[in-house]
Amino acid sequence: MHESSTLMTDYLGTAELSAFSCHRGTGLLTEFTGTATVTGGYLTACAEAGAEVRPAFHARAEPGPAVGPATYRALRDHLAEGIAAAGDCDVVLLDLHGAGVVAPGRSLDVDVLRTVRALLPRAVVAVTMDLHANVPAELPELADIVTGFHEYPHTDAADRSRLAGDLALATARGDLRPTVRLRRLPMLLPPSPTVAGSPARELRDLVRAIEQRPGVLACTVFHGFPYADTEQAATSVVTVTDHDPRLAGECCDEVADWLHGHRERFRITLLEPEEAVRTALEGGPGTVVVGDGSDNPGCGGAGDSTHLLRALLDRPEPSCFATLWDPPAVEAATTAGVGATLRLRLGGRHGWASGPPVEAEGTVRALTDGTIVQSAMRRGKRADFGPCARITVGACDVIVAARRRQVLDPEILLLHGCLPERYRIVGVKSVNHFRAGFAGAAARMLVADAPGPTARGIEHIPRSGPTRLLWPMSTTAAAG
Template identity: 30%
Template sequence: MTFTVLTAEFAHETNTFNKNLTDYAAFMDRYGFFGKDAIRERGDANTELAGFLDCGRKFGWNIIHVLSASAQPAGCVTRDAFDRLAGPIVEAAKANKIDGILLSLHGAMVTEFDEDGEGQLLERLRAVVGPDMPIAITLDLHANVTPKMCALANIIVSYKTYPHIDMRAVAVLSGEIMQRAMKGEILPRTLRAHRPMLDEANGGRTDVGPMVARIEQAIAYEKEPGVLAVSINAGFGNADIKDVGPTVTVTYDAKAGNIERHQAFAESIAEDIWEKRFDVMNYYMPVEEAAAIAKAYRKVDGPLIVADYADNPGGGGYGDSTNLLKALLDAGIKDAAFGPMVDNETALFLHKQKVGDRVTVKLGGKTDPRFGGTPLEITGKLKLISDGAYTGDGPMVGGLRLSFGPSAVIEVEGIEILVVTEPAQMLDLQQFKAFGIDPAAKTVVGLKSMQHFRAAFEPIAGKVIVCDSGALCTTFYDRLPYQNVPRPIYPLDREMKR
């Protein structure tokens, strides 16, 4: 029997403290493709869509792919943007005779009108297809998985890696479960365990630390009878919503029973996350300390990588914090690269100048100087102007065509600074190399990212340190104006007892 499967990719990680709403144009600017265009752009890379297509070829499905759309993390998704992207997915479900739905989501979308964006989409789809059709969703490891999502999606499969490198594999697993569900072999359902925390102590990093053992336990439990998928979600603490925080989900076969056992397993992992809430591995140093380390650094095996965790555009940071760059300049750091500095005004100004000119600009700090520093007046040599396009070649975005928008490189006192229009975190070497900067050849590389940079930059690094510039993705959550999260909650209420 040939099954017809509806697929779509619709993702946003919403930082509710970011004052910039995420509109339809923000989705189109990062990537927004429909139908065959989406398949052409994303269908043969490390993407969920590629995994869905792998399953389609393997099982002989007729796939109806509606769209692939994602905006950079920022403020709440507007009603207009949500309706214009969720609408075609729902309409396609109405217009076609389908047997199942596969969706690539994020799990931390908040809209202007609903703090559970994924739950809202699933609710609209269930109103069309009814309660029995299999719906599978893939999620980012930083999902805030809500009870509503678990009730409306039969199958939930989240990434097991951070940096995220298993997108295609996760989609294949969700598709394989979907195939069995459509054939009637299994009746998948998903249960959830949760603890009152904003996120897992180490942001869910899976390269070192306690998540390594938890993921091993999850993979082992997936081999148990009746278990289809286990997902350990670190949560996304920059969302000021009711259902925030780390969760463990188990997608199981309801025909096989053992629900109490599966719930107990999920609770055991969730309890481990709670018990280890104080075990923070990273030291998020002040920018002055990071600059002092950079000053003393002597390159042997590779550059010193200084990651500004707090100004991560990949978590909804504005990307225009100046505190780290100022500290590096004040310390007299030479032979260095820094990027990206998200500053539309400066990037467009530099595009009106000539390469080789000496220019003076007020850089960064324009969005909300309370978070990460005020504009920095600098003078330097304009080395490059660009449309901002690059093609990734690393483990996360290899083969994908992406863009920073109109961009420029200005060299200031020995530091080459990449100035861009569109926010995006550093996670691929091409984000420097495409603009004439070879990060491996530098002594110091300052970049804006939390964890994803490690996939591409750790192999070239002599040493890696992380700092907190005081920007919007600060790890010091008590500096943020939470109003909607349930209290008490860790770490806002550090002495709480459950």
């Protein structure tokens, strides 16, 4: 399960085996049972149906550059071994992002599906994918059931996979005869949260309403992942009906027509970091949480861009910044120890993708192992930021991490003794998912934009591959 940014491969190399958290057998059940994750939703569906679960293999890495071929072969072999050990099964439930890439440009998700089909040709195969999946054209012939998230932030992951599990089990019992239809559009949506008043919320409501129609089992609009410059990248619609291909096609067309007619509404008004900080301070009282929208590890960003951090350091108001990916800085802080003051070179380690490093003097306030349990999106699932240090630079508490990871909720702040309400501004390495986790702690939420290969202004990112021909990169892209 991987969201692969091919635009970051030049800066970060390829995703290697050490980047993946892997679980198999009973360890998989221990890790995911009761969690608000795709696999957690599958396990709930199986438990409620009284289905015998044979856990095979699960691997996930933080979004990042394309997966190295040798790494992918090793993971695929582990999956194949897990399936072989499980024996003949009626149903296969797959947790796939949908925007996985084996370097340089092969679809990871298609390869996984083909592997599963070859090993269990008669099984019902269900797939739950991320809202930002780049759905490949081969999907309808490889999967019997397809669902995806409706919400962004993805707070409905477990609900959507539970639906996929229910439909797959019903199909195996002979109660349903699913038909899958896909419509791909010549466009890619920029990061578009389903917040009140947004076009993404209207789009979500449309597919939800379609799902309530007789004969429709599932309908998902996939925004696409604009940081993968591959043939698979595109916005798409997938509808599953109970043996009604005409209805499935009509539903896909309806959503596609809506998207084409409303696509200009999805363009983003960008807010530079300095302007975002100024806007936050000019508002009313309370903590303002600012997402570092151009350097989100959840989009494959390097996680060490310094543009927003610099804007915070230029102001005397108390602030917190979490997390900056900088293993050497963590090591230096750990060596110095809590209470020590030292000169540091923070972030800026990946050229244009990161901005210049910050030269500063800071005091080490806390050292931790960086392990938390997520409390909003992926609720109940552990997350490992690696060894971390809280370093005070001027009026800003900077949480520096040894692992590159998106901040979804306040847990990594709380681990370091940082209460969000004590700060005027909290900057987080996230673009939209933080909205769910910080909803109870923020008076307001903003997103800051700086240049970078994972910026929200996707039409301004240099690219040479197939996505340059899609809207909004190309204003002449037709309604496909």
